[in-house]
Structure formats: C-alpha cells, structure tokens
Amino acid sequence: MKWYKKSKPYVMIGPALLLIIILVGYGLVMAFLESIQYNHSPSLQVYQQLLQQKSFVDSFLYSFRTSLISTLLSVIIGLVLVRITYPLLKRSFPKLMAWLPMLFPHFVWGYMLFLLFSQTGFLSSLLNVIEIIKEPADFPILFKESLGVGIILTYIWKEVPFVILMLLPVYEQLSQTGRELVYTLGGRDWAVFRHVEWPYVFPVLLETFFIIFAFVFSAYEVPALMGATYPKMVSVLSYDWFFSSDWTKQSYAFAAMMVTTVTIVAFVWIAFAVTKKNRLHLNQTYGDGIRNIEPVRFSKIIFLCITLVTIVPSLLVILTSFVRRWKFGHLWPDCLCIRAWHILLNYEPQLWEAVYTSIGISLLVLLINLLIGLPAAKGLAFYVFKGKTTMETILLSPILIPTLAVSMGIHLTFIRLGLANQLAGVVIVHLLPTLPYTIKILRAGFERIGKKQEEQAVSLGASPFHVFYSIYLPQLMPSIRSTVFLVTVISLGQYLLTAFIGGGSVITLAILYFPFFQSADDAIIASFSVLFALIPVVIWIVFEVFLRVIILYRTR
Amino acid sequence: MISNYIELNNLTKYYNKQPIFNIPHISIEKGEIVSIVGPSGTGKSTLLRIIAGLVEPDSGEIFIDGYSMDRISPQKRPAVYMFQESLLFPHMNVIENIAFGLKMANVKKKDRSKWSENMLRKVGLEGFQTRFPHEISGGQKQRVALAMSLIVKPKVLLLDEPFSNLDSELRKETRRWIKQLLKDEGMTVLFVTHDLEEAMAIGDRVAILADGLFQQFAHPKELYESPANHFVSTFLQAGIWSNDRFISVNRLAISAERPIGLEGTWEAEVIENYYQDGKYHLVVRLSESEDLLTIEIDKEVDLGKSIFLYIK
Numbered sequence: 001m002k003w004y005k006k007s008k009p010y011v012m013i014g015p016a017l018l019l020i021i022i023l024v025g026y027g028l029v030m031a032f033l034e035s036i037q038y039n040h041s042p043s044l045q046v047y048q049q050l051l052q053q054k055s056f057v058d059s060f061l062y063s064f065r066t067s068l069i070s071t072l073l074s075v076i077i078g079l080v081l082v083r084i085t086y087p088l089l090k091r092s093f094p095k096l097m098a099w100l101p102m103l104f105p106h107f108v109w110g111y112m113l114f115l116l117f118s119q120t121g122f123l124s125s126l127l128n129v130i131e132i133i134k135e136p137a138d139f140p141i142l143f144k145e146s147l148g149v150g151i152i153l154t155y156i157w158k159e160v161p162f163v164i165l166m167l168l169p170v171y172e173q174l175s176q177t178g179r180e181l182v183y184t185l186g187g188r189d190w191a192v193f194r195h196v197e198w199p200y201v202f203p204v205l206l207e208t209f210f211i212i213f214a215f216v217f218s219a220y221e222v223p224a225l226m227g228a229t230y231p232k233m234v235s236v237l238s239y240d241w242f243f244s245s246d247w248t249k250q251s252y253a254f255a256a257m258m259v260t261t262v263t264i265v266a267f268v269w270i271a272f273a274v275t276k277k278n279r280l281h282l283n284q285t286y287g288d289g290i291r292n293i294e295p296v297r298f299s300k301i302i303f304l305c306i307t308l309v310t311i312v313p314s315l316l317v318i319l320t321s322f323v324r325r326w327k328f329g330h331l332w333p334d335c336l337c338i339r340a341w342h343i344l345l346n347y348e349p350q351l352w353e354a355v356y357t358s359i360g361i362s363l364l365v366l367l368i369n370l371l372i373g374l375p376a377a378k379g380l381a382f383y384v385f386k387g388k389t390t391m392e393t394i395l396l397s398p399i400l401i402p403t404l405a406v407s408m409g410i411h412l413t414f415i416r417l418g419l420a421n422q423l424a425g426v427v428i429v430h431l432l433p434t435l436p437y438t439i440k441i442l443r444a445g446f447e448r449i450g451k452k453q454e455e456q457a458v459s460l461g462a463s464p465f466h467v468f469y470s471i472y473l474p475q476l477m478p479s480i481r482s483t484v485f486l487v488t489v490i491s492l493g494q495y496l497l498t499a500f501i502g503g504g505s506v507i508t509l510a511i512l513y514f515p516f517f518q519s520a521d522d523a524i525i526a527s528f529s530v531l532f533a534l535i536p537v538v539i540w541i542v543f544e545v546f547l548r549v550i551i552l553y554r555t556r
Numbered sequence: 557m558i559s560n561y562i563e564l565n566n567l568t569k570y571y572n573k574q575p576i577f578n579i580p581h582i583s584i585e586k587g588e589i590v591s592i593v594g595p596s597g598t599g600k601s602t603l604l605r606i607i608a609g610l611v612e613p614d615s616g617e618i619f620i621d622g623y624s625m626d627r628i629s630p631q632k633r634p635a636v637y638m639f640q641e642s643l644l645f646p647h648m649n650v651i652e653n654i655a656f657g658l659k660m661a662n663v664k665k666k667d668r669s670k671w672s673e674n675m676l677r678k679v680g681l682e683g684f685q686t687r688f689p690h691e692i693s694g695g696q697k698q699r700v701a702l703a704m705s706l707i708v709k710p711k712v713l714l715l716d717e718p719f720s721n722l723d724s725e726l727r728k729e730t731r732r733w734i735k736q737l738l739k740d741e742g743m744t745v746l747f748v749t750h751d752l753e754e755a756m757a758i759g760d761r762v763a764i765l766a767d768g769l770f771q772q773f774a775h776p777k778e779l780y781e782s783p784a785n786h787f788v789s790t791f792l793q794a795g796i797w798s799n800d801r802f803i804s805v806n807r808l809a810i811s812a813e814r815p816i817g818l819e820g821t822w823e824a825e826v827i828e829n830y831y832q833d834g835k836y837h838l839v840v841r842l843s844e845s846e847d848l849l850t851i852e853i854d855k856e857v858d859l860g861k862s863i864f865l866y867i868k
Contacts, residue, residue, distance in 0.1 A: 452639055452643055453643065455605075455630075455637070456638075456639055456643050456645075457645075457656070457660070458610065458630045458631055459608050459609075459610065459633075459635075459637040459638075460636060460657035460660055460708060461631045461632075461657055461660040462631065462656075463631060463660070466660055470645075470656070470659075471645060474647045
C-alpha cells in the first residue's frame, strides 16, 4: 500500500516516459553507432571528413541562419500581436482567425504562400494590374532560391499562431493588480511590461523559441519542396545521402544528423543555463483572478491585419481549387468549375485509400496519446517527486531532438521487428511529435482544475472512475479539444516520418501530396491542400459529438 | 447518548521526519460539535484529512462508532471532509452538486432528486436548483457545500475553515445558522478554525492544538477559567500565570501607581485601547513575561502608558 502510494506518480508517468526513452534514446544510440561505422571499424573519421566537406558546412550554416531568423521573427511578431490584441483574442472568432494557419500542415501552407508570392502569383498579378511591374520576371524570385526567403516566410507565417497559442494563456492569467500597482507607483506601460508581464512571459517565450528553433533547424518537408538545390537545409542533405545510391554516403547522413542533434541540444542547454537566474521563483504563481478586459489601442486594426493575413492565403487556395486557368495579370479567374475536385476525388486512384489511412492513423495516434498522456499529465500536475525536472525534459525531448535522427536510428530495427512498412510502425513514430504537446496541454488543464475537487469527490464517496468521469473529463473538455486538433494536424502533416517508417507501403495524404507538388496543375494541388484542412475539422467534429454524448450521459 | 463515538489513539504524523502532531487519546461524543483552534501551520487541516482518510497517519488508530478506520478507503469512510472556501464542482449546477454523493452511492435517480430537493429546502435555497456555482454568492455556496456533505448522512462531518472566504458580518450570520442546522441534524462535527471567537461560538468543546499537541480539550468556560498551561492562557489572553498558579483576568484590577502592600502586582504597558459594548478595552503587555492580556475597564487609559495589575 505504502509502496504503491509513493510510486504512484512514477506509475502514471511511466508509460509515456518509457515510450519516449525507448524511441528517442534507442534511435539516437543506433544513429551514433551507425555514424562511427567507417570501413567496418569504429572511428570518428566520418565526422572529420564531414566537417571538411564544403557542402555540409554550407548547408549547416544555412540551416542555422534560416532557423534563427525564422524563429526570432516569429517569436517577436507573435509577442507583439498577443500583447496588442489579447483581450480581443479571447473571443472565439478572433481566436479562430489567428489559429487558422495551424490547420494546414507546413508544406501545404508553404504552397499557399507560393500561390501568393510566386512570380506568377496573386501579388505579382496585383502589381501588374496597378502597373508597377510589366511581366512575371520583374517580380523577385522568393522560392527555390539560395536566400531561403520563401522558407523563412512560410515558417514565420505558420509559427506566429503557435507563439500566440503558447503566450495567450500567460496573458489571460496575468493579473490586473500588477499593472495597477505599477501605475500607482508612477510606472508607465514599459515598466508594466518589464516588471509585470515579462517575468511570466519570458520562460514561455524561451520554451517556444527552442521548440520552433529545433523544429525549423531539422524539419524536412518545407525545404524539400521550396528550397534551393544549393545550399540545402541539413535535413534535406542528410535525407538525400541516406537514400543515395552510394552506400558510403549513409554514414555521412548519420553523422550529419548527430552533429545537428548535438548542436541543438547544446544550444538549448546553454540558453537554459544562461537564463536560469531569471526563471527562478516563477512556479506559476499567477495573478488573483482579476483579468484585464480593456483592449489596447489599435487592437482592432491589428486584428484586422491578422485576419487579412490568415484569410487571404486560405481564400486564395480555395478559389484556386475551382479554377481552370488563372491568367497572369487577372485578379479574378475567368471561370469557376469543379474540374479539379472532380479529377482529384474520382480519378486519383490512391486518394481515398490515403484519406482512410490518414484518418485511421490520426485516430489511433490520438487514442494512444490520450491513454498515455492523461495519466502522465495528471502525475506531472499534481505530484512532487524525485527526478521530476529530468522527466519533464525527457518528455519534451522529442520536439527538440530531430525526428530525422531518431527515425534513421530506429529504421533498421523497425525493419527487423517487422514494424517498418506497417501501419503500426507509422502510428508508433507519430507518437513522437505529438505526445509532448498532448502532455503539455493536458497538464495545464489538470493544473487549472486543481486537486481539491478530486479530494472533495473522494470524501463524498466517488470511485477513481467517477472522479475522472464526473469531475475531470467535463472540465478537461477544452484541453482535450485542443489536443484532438493539434495531434490530428501534426499527424497529418508528417511526411518524413511516414515515408521513412511506412516505406512507401503506408500511403497517407502527405505521401500522396509530395509528388503532386511537382505537377503543374495548380487547381488540383489547391483542392488537395483544402482537403488537408478539411480532415482535422471532420475528425474534430466526430470527436466533439462523441464527447458530448458521453458528457450528456453523465447528467442522466 | 453513546460516549466515545469517535476515538483517536496515539495519532502521529511526520513531515520530513519532523512530527506535525502527536495525539495520545481523544474521544468525542455523538452529536457533539468540537472546535479545533490553534495558530496556523499546526496541522489542524492535516488532522481532519487524516480522519477523512485523504492522508495516512504515520501511526495510531481512528475509531468511528466503534469501527476501526484502518484500511478503510476515504470513499467508504462515514466521514465527509468539507474544504476551505466551500468547494463546489464548477461544472455542475446546485442540485447536481448536492446530489453528487448520492450518485456516487448509486442511489436511484428518483430518490436522488427527491432527497436533494428536500435538502435544498433545508438549507433555504429553493429556486436555486439550476444555478451554477459562479452564479451564487459566497454565503449561498456555503449552504450548498453543507447540503452536499449532509445529504450522504456521514457519521462525522469534518469542516476545514468553512468560513474563510466570507466577510465578517456574513461569517457570524452563517456560523449561527450552521450551528443550528448541525444541532437539528444531530451531527457530530469536527470544526477547524484559527479564529478563537468562532471556535468558542460553535464548539461544545474546544481543543487547542499547538506545537503538535492538544494543549487542552475542554468546554470554553473551563478553558478560560482554568487553562491547563501557560500556552493556553497566553493563547486565550485569559490571565496570568504566577508561581505555577493561574489568575484569571476577571480577578485582576488596574492602578496607575504601584499598589503598596499587595503580594501579586505586575507592571504592564498599554499597547491598544478601544471602546466596545459599553466598556473600554485595554490590551496590555506584561513587562515581565511579554504576555498579552485584554482587560475591560470603565475609564480610558492612554496608549503607551505604564500601569499596574493586582488581584482584586
């Protein structure tokens, strides 16, 4: 009995922890072992050669620069937007607008920006109509060029909503009294920001920074589709090496990913160490319940800009999907038709298979996420125990450590275990980029509810099942909703992991979308892109109905 | 009346190897309301949580109505713990909150709604069935919380600072009302507070918990008239200890000059004076022991002045 009580949090966190340690730890160890296999004898020679190769060094620096710029700009823009508009963002329509880009996977969003900013894109057409440029060639090349403007643009556009998602709860919980205290002591708005908001915002901002930086540094999809041939982002380079016909290149691929992993981990570790002092005393002792409800000046105008910025690409892609041919220099297509949709839905042989497979994978991933994530989140929210910080770090590690490195490492083992080329294998690896978010979201949910309600219920005779079913579940609904949404979107957007572990026999939407991207028919790609956004919405509706029914049943 | 309805034997609890409390033996009668009062941080809440089974003691036994509570889960215990700030489930309306315990006991829906409507009437909240906790006042929440606990008919009700978030006027009103209701129901209650006046007003007997021990457990009158030790008298500001003898404040008088020819005189400084209920009240600090005393007198004495106390 005593033993059980003491080890309760470990039992709750155990499954999640074990899964991540096995996948990430094992993957990294295997990747490292492969990287030192040079001529069948272990040595670090590969690393030596790798660091002398210009193509790698260029690509590494290019990746670092691209991710630093994207991340910094996303974080700054996101902070400014939240700061200005947060009382507005609490309402549901503005929230929906700000988070619209999250609905689309990164590479789909990249395509949508391509429609907007390519040489023959909408903006170029617009400039042509108002006679600033004469022909498409006058518009600057932003995609597939060596500066990576298109990539950076895509990332910023996609990550700003993520920054808002992370920061909004902080701002929602900041107390009004802190602000009033500063005012009455003679401080101005800057002092309010510096002394009331910043101490709470900073740790979250730092965490957000790392998540985005690590992601952009090692992500494959966007640069693979819109990057230049030279320099390549480091993940694209490694991927090419891994699948190149030259077998000796494989160890380079492993070594390159190991260097990337070490860089990211070192970067995060140093930044954490440097800012440690600033993060003390901040154990979520938020305000007093009095919230700021007054909108800041200009918030309406800024909000209008946000809406425009998110809705224009979305409308453009929907419109494009109904177009036969959109001539350059026209702001409205000549005719609208459902040709592209017709072709996509009826003549694309693997489409429906891909839709079912994708939905199936998403639902399974979601289910496992909730099964493992709920107890882990509760354990982290309510218990203090030895090694908690370490465990938190491990649970967050899959979003910091490049998935390419991990999947390269477990690839061979998955083949041996018969998990490769199987749906099950794909589901398992999809847990990596999703589980950390699930645990984060649900943990915040549990912390908001608190432990007292459970104790009150228990004292009134509620069994553990009833405590979950009658107390936690109804109040966790918003968190579960966010989880469903995020997990589905992330799972749908996984091209690299699916391609790697699914090996071409597990066909998901992302797998099908990639070769499509090379085709010239914009209307079909556009309709495919819209389909990507529709599926999370469908899954969300199904889940919502399902949960509503459960909750309704409770009140009987 | 059956005596020894609740019995605590050698109950101890440690935190980081430091004892929080150590209670040799306490017994409480059926229908009795017991206040537990003491400085904050003395484990008053922990004691209640142990009786409720939410926290396990490091040693000792608890008997309720003759049955040992050892290995009885908190769900099965005939004790209901009611939280500070009268905790209600925010996602349920008033009637759902009240019926919660019945639902957990698998009572049929028909009985459930009949009993909870009945209980709602008892606590004077007819018409509030479908309100949600955030739509009612602090005092009303208090009533709902009480209804929620009483409806499962516990053998003992454990109240943990139930009035802590009510303002002082409402506090007094609510406590009178609650005492009346609890007495009508014949409920056995352990009530924790840090407010001395509240403890005295509600408790049939009052236990003073400090330094991990029940310093004294007696009727309020007895506490004031014969405190068991120096701590109790200081805590109650009830009088002076002199040569292991207690002198109640009722037997003391004051004088501006040192009285001559009397055996017991004490010098003291006036640190607060106020007028209440037709009398001047002086709070004085004894020079010798630094103890505080509150004395009622007929005329005003200036703040900071030295006075002398003597036995009438």
